[in-house]
Amino acid sequence: MxxxxxxxxxxxxxxxxxxxxxxxxxxxxxxxxxxxxxxxxxxxxxxxxxxxxxxxxxxxxxxxxxxxxxxxxxxxxxxxxxxxxxxxxxxxxxxxxxxxxxxxxxxxxxxxxxxxEGRGIGLYSKLDAYALQDTGLDTYEANRALGHGDDExxxxxxxxxxxxxxxxxxxxxxxxxxxxxxxxxxxxxxxxxxxxxxxxxxxxxxxxxxxxxxxAHTLDLPAAVVPALDPAAVEPVPGPAHEEILARVDALIPRLRERAEETEQLRRLPESTMSELKAAGVFQILSPKALGGSGLGVETYAEVIRRLSRGCASTAWTAGHLAEHVWMLARWPRRVQQEVFAGGPAPLAAATGAPVGTADRVPGGYAVSGHWSFASGVMHSEWALLAVQHNGIRMQALVPVAELELLDVWHTAGLRGTGSNDLTAQHLFVPEHRVQDWALLGAADNPGSRIHPDPILRTPMAILLNLVAPSAALGAAEHAVELFREGMMVRKVKNTVETRQSDSPLAQARFSRAYGQLATARLHWEEAVRLAAGLGARHSDLDDGGRAAYRLSLALSGEASAEAVRLVAAGSGGSAQRLAHPLQRIQRDVNVLLSHPTLAIDPILEQAGRGLLGLGFTVPSF
Missing domain, CATH: 3.40.50.10990 (GTP cyclohydrolase II)
Incomplete structure (x- = not known):
């Protein structure tokens, strides 16, 4: 029956x-x-x-x-x-x-x-996924990066x-x-x-x-199985070198351009972009070698941001900050590193310093309160680094994003895809070991620099914090000039006698001016990167004159990048004003970049002038 x-x-x-x-x-x-x-x-x-x-x-x-x-x-x-x-x-x-x-x-x-085998993807594909996991992806992200489903x-x-x-x-x-x-x-x-x-x-x-x-597997796991953090006891896993990372990033640029409009509409990076960035090893470029990172330096970091921005400025901004925040986490004491790096060489964290919150002493730690803005990368982060103040001392609190309230406020003209939303907390308990003095973390001699020998960890924090905006502006401007040149060679301008725009002497002059501004931006940027590059190896900071020259070069690079974009946009006709046009997006992105404190020209000119003249800075954070 x-x-x-x-x-x-x-x-x-x-x-x-x-x-x-x-x-x-x-x-x-x-x-x-x-x-x-x-x-x-x-x-x-x-x-x-x-x-x-x-x-x-x-x-x-x-x-x-x-x-x-x-x-x-x-x-x-x-x-x-x-x-x-x-x-x-x-x-x-x-x-x-x-x-x-x-x-x-x-x-x-x-x-x-x-x-x-391999949740249905086959043995060879599973081993390929293992290789991607070694770059920071988890088992499901690796499958997706290979074009497979999570479980087939x-x-x-x-x-x-x-x-x-x-x-x-x-x-x-x-x-x-x-x-x-x-x-x-x-x-x-x-x-x-x-x-x-x-x-x-x-x-x-x-x-x-x-x-x-x-x-949703029913697994009860402890917070972490702590890896060793003694570099002498760990055989470093060699990460991709400078040229290999740049080649991987260059391969991403066409797909970033294809997804630029989607990125704007989502107001965060698409998951496909995040998976590709992880697979390329972008987030771990500044992570210590003993933790499975690449341990690369300022030159690689700045160049990666610049090249990513040739594809999508929002992607460059987000990826640049997320990679930078991995480096910031590696500056913390051993106990925190054991916690946050247990899952791989590139824990993702947002960081925000404005406005500064408060931290009140309670048994075992601090009660943290505040409303923090511009948390770039928070839509993809597990952790948040929050600026707080206790008894007049600026500190940084490390908090799981899940414990914070996220406010969806990032509705902007440019850099829309960065998802730089706000975070709030009221009397949130943070254990004492996850609150540190900002001055200690930011110094060349920081807790992480005593654990890991990688020179990048001895680079003062303020140096890298100023690199993202000008690097992204330069890359975006390079893309704009490239688009302008392509358009000039085929575009017929109304009410003119030339067959194509490039035949016009006035258009030729405009292109020369844009190209010249781009060359100026690139030279200033290269000078700033040169100033920053050797600091980690010397375990030192710039003096007032050096810091003034560094900030001035970055600001002038950003200004020249913006002028190149303005010249290109003004000469590209009405079609370039459509919101979906790459030049329109680049122009809006660069305008927002120039409003960032790292490129705000008036205060930088003032403070740089004081530093170059030996008068001392009136803004201590400069």
């Missing part, structure tokens, strides 16, 4: 039949032994060589289940060559297989060994196998809700979902956390 569940299964899946049965004794490296009856099948939906391993008195258990008694314990185990055979600790597959065999052997039931497994064949042996109601051994959902939809009754153990190690903590956070 056909049961209710059998009839449902028959309607949803074609039947499979048992092809062969063979008894196989099993012996595991830890000494555990048991016996399995291994079944193969005809008629599986995907035609793969899946196996069903039957343990215990499974025939008797099926008869008992038919009479309303106990149901067999079942595990769907997807093949994992690296974990099952070679004992890889990057996942928990090997320990789960070993655990499942023992549990099912004791209770009676089935282990379905499914040939769906289909359990139709599993339902067919269970149906072929008459197991239409099971106790499912899993932490994965998708397995239960798919089997249920395929007509298999899940009488109980039995959790597997949590097989945690330092190597797989981030992998398990991603399964918990992305696909």
């Amino acid at each position: 056909t049961t209710f569940f059998e009839s449902i299964a028959a309607s949803l899946t074609a039947p499979a039949t048992v092809r062969s049965r063979v008894t196989v004794p099993l012996h595991f490296p830890d000494g555990y032994s048991t016996v399995a009856e291994v079944l193969t099948f005809h008629g599986l939906a995907d035609s793969k060589d899946h196996l069903l391993l039957a343990f215990g008195d499974w025939d008797g258990l099926l008869n008992e289940a038919a009479d309303g008694g106990n149901t067999p314990l079942v595990r769907l185990h997807s093949e994992c060559l690296t974990g099952d055979v070679f004992g890889s600790e990057r996942c928990d597959c090997g320990p789960q297989l070993r655990e499942a065999v023992e549990q099912i052997s004791a209770a009676g039931g089935f282990l379905l060994y499914l040939r769906q 497994r289909d359990y139709t064949a599993a339902a067919q196998m269970l149906g072929a042996v008459g197991a239409t109601s099971v106790r499912l051994l899993t932490n994965n809700p998708d397995k239960a959902a798919q089997l249920t939809s395929l007509g298999i009754n899940i009488a109980e979902q039995v959790p597997t153990g949590v097989h945690l190690s330092e190597a797989n903590h981030r992998y398990l956390a991603a399964k918990r956070d992305h696909t």
Whole structure:
């Protein structure tokens, strides 16, 4: 007599039949032994060589289940060559297989060994995903970067196998809700979902956390499995060098241009852009080598921002600040580094210093309150670095973004894709170890510089904080001049006799002026980068004259970049005023960049003049 569940299964899946049965004794490296009856099948939906391993008195258990008694314990185990055979600790597959065999052997039931390597993407693609994970992506982001789905497994064949042996109601051994959902939809009754153990190690903590956070696996994990942070005890993993990083960034530029309008509309970076930036290693360029970062310097950092801005200024701004904030986190004491870098070499954090909040002493830490603006990158961040003040001393508090209220206020003319929204908190408790003196963190001699030998950590914080806006302005201006040149070679201007704009002497002169402004911007920018580049190796800061020259060069570079864009936009006709036109977007982005304090020309000219004349600064933060 056909049961209710059998009839449902028959309607949803074609039947499979048992092809062969063979008894196989099993012996595991830890000494555990048991016996399995291994079944193969005809008629599986995907035609793969899946196996069903039957343990215990499974025939008797099926008869008992038919009479309303106990149901067999079942595990769907997807093949994992690296974990099952070679004992890889990057996942928990090997320990789960070993655990499942023992549990099912004791209770009676089935282990379905499914040939769906790498959550269905295949062995080679899984190894490619591992390589991307080494650059900072989690297991799901790596799949997406390769063009795959988060999980491509289909359990139709599993339902067919269970149906072929008459197991239409099971106790499912899993932490994965998708397995239960798919089997249920395929007509298999899940009488109980039995959790597997949590097989945690330092190597797989981030992998398990991603399964918990992305696909709702029922996993109870500690906050972190702390990696070693003693550089002498850690073999650095070589990250991409300067030229390789730049080549990766150049490859992104066409796609950033394609997504520039989408980025504006989303008012944050698209997930595809974030995945590509992570895969390219952009966020870890300033991260210490001992933590898996690239440990590169000022020249690489500034050039990456400049080149990203040739594709999309909002992307350059966001990526530049997120990479910079990784570097800021690496300046904190060891305890905080162990916490935030446990998940990889590039923890993402927003940072905001205006207006400054308050921090009141409470037992064990501080009660932090404030309303902070311009939190660039917050839409993609796990942490926030907040400026606070306690007893007249400026400090920085490190807070999980999830504990803050995010205000959606970033509605601007330019840089719309940065999502630089506001954050608020009222009497939020922050542990004492996550609040530090700003002057200590910002100095050349900071806690992180005593842990890691990378010279970039000895670069004073104010130096890098001033580089993003002028680098982004220069890259955007370079894109604008490139677009202008392309347009001039083909564009016919109304009410003129020339066949194309480039044939006009006036247009030729305009292009020369824009090109000259761009050359000026580039020379000032290169001079500023040169001044900054050697500071980490010397473990020193610029004197007043050097700081004045540095800030002045950056401001003049930004001013010349903006003038180049203005000349281009004014000579590009009415079509360039459409909101979707790249030149219109570039013009709006650069206008917003020039309003940033790092490029605000009037106060910079005043303070730079004082510094160059030896009169001292009247603005201490300059």
